[in-house]
Amino acid sequence: MTLIERYIFRRAFTASAGSLVSLVLIVWIVQALSRIDIVKTSASAAGNIFWIALMLLPDLAAGVVPFAILIGSVQALNALNADSERSAMAAAGASNAMITRPILLLGFLGGLFMLFVAHGIGPMASSAFQNGIRSINADTITLFLQPGRFERVRNDLVISVGETQGSTVKSLFIHDTRDPNLDLTYFAREASIVETQDGQQVLMLFDGQLHRKNRANSAVSIIEFQTYAFDLSDLKPSGGRDWIRSSEMSTWALLQPNLDNSDFQRNPGRYDEELTDRFSSWLFCIAFALWAVAVAGQPQTNRKATNLAMTLGIAGAVVLKALGFLALSLVNDNRLFVLVVFALPLSAALFDAILIVRGIDPSQLRIFQVIGDLPIRFAKLLERLQGRRLKTATGGSGK
Structure with a gap:
């Protein structure tokens, strides 16, 4: 790269890195808070969830990299125009290719990072996160669960408690639908977790009832008990494939799935969707980098507002990404959407690329001008309506 290209790349890279850190922190904090809202008084439990939430960072970073590149590149190009540097480059004979190459290189680096996350650390981090959630689920009764709330520990297991006192809970309710033939509902005045000699965790229920409903004939039987042992081992991380999601599997495992896997037999399209996402998501870095050059790479006077380039850049990126999400969700039903x-x-x-080569400013296109004029037209319409109301009120008072 030439000296000018290195200068542009350094400014765009610095702005993109700052945008990436900001976006990741915002999204991560929201995700982390959504998962610690049930933590009560256990500091160790909060620490565990904080550590598990760190496993979200690789996927979150990869998800916002294209937008970080777009925002950082537009900021860098706007700064060149604001400082009249872009105009000086154009006057000195610098072509659009000289402006495009460093931004495009930044897009390729972002794409390589996304490929590394998608095929490398991403599945491992996702597996560590899910296993951490599963291990926490085994301790949910004593560490979590707000009194009076029904928490879905798993899709087929709902638990509610009335009060917690250390490792003991009062007024326990469990609705268990893991058995395909029976619906089990437990009521107990008191319960506590007991660990057996072989390390197995058992929830001991005291003074309660068990309601068993046969799904075949809807027959219900009620059993009263003084003590009852509820096995919690199924809530721990398991090596069985039914526990493993497609996002936790390596790319090779997705390409060579186990045909006997019950999860694959139930929904094979999920594997196609995951593979398509891993191999296509990096392309958005290239598209967004070129879009940044298209909307902000043309030489402009420093007296012209630069917020339009950022608005147009983000709006176009959001629309493209939304269409990508929509098409990806349809892969599960039809492989042609790949x-x-x-x-x-x-x-x-x-x-x-066509806009850049021809030197076309997207903001000057008729369709974008119409869209950009909508807020101004709306403001004028409100001003006109307000003037009519004022005229009507003044005429009425004159009478």
């Missing part, structure tokens, strides 16, 4: 998922960022990148 082509659509790849075609969206590639066609967007081609469109951006």
Whole structure:
């Protein structure tokens, strides 16, 4: 790269890195808080969830990298225009390619990072996160659960407590639908977790009832008990494949799935969706980088507002990404949408390249001018309506 290209790349990289850190922290804090809202008084439990929430960072970072590149690149290019540096480069004979190459290189680096996360640390971090959640689920009764709330520990297991006192809970309710033939509902005045000699955790229920409903004939039987042992071992991390989600599996495992896996037999399209996402998501970095050059790479006077470039850049990126999410969600039902998922960022990148080569400013296109004028027209309409109301009120008082 030339000296000017290195200068542009350094400014865009610094702005993109700052945007990436900010976006990841915002999204991560929201995700982490949504998972610690049931923590009560145990500091160790809060620490465990904080550590588990760290496993979200690789996927979160990969998810916002394209937007960070877009925002950072637009900021850097706007700064060049604000300092009249872009105009000086154009006057000195610098071509659009000289401005595009460093931004495009930044997009490729972001794409490589996304590929590394998708095929490397991403599945491992996702597996560590899910296993941590599963291990916490085994301790949910004593560490979590707010009194009076029904918490879904798993899709087929709901637990509620009336009061917690250390390792003992009062007024326990459990609705267990893990058995395909029976619905089990437990009521107990008191319960506590007991660990057996072989390390197995058992929830001992005292003074309660067990309601058993046969799904075949809807027959209900009620059993009263003084003590009852509820096995919690199924809530711990398991090596069985039924526990493993497609996001936790390596790319090789997705390419060579176990045909006897019950999860694969139930929903094979989920594997296609995961593979498509891993191999296509990096293309958005290229498309967004080129879009940043298209909306902010043209030389402009420093007296022209630069917020339009950022607004147009983010709006276009959000629309493209939304279409990508929509197409990806349809892969599960129809494999033909795999082509659509790849075609969206590639066609967007081609469109951006045409704008750059021809030196077309997207903000000058008729469709974008109409969209940009909508707020002004709306403000004028409100001003006109307010003037009519004022005129009507003044005429009425004159009478």
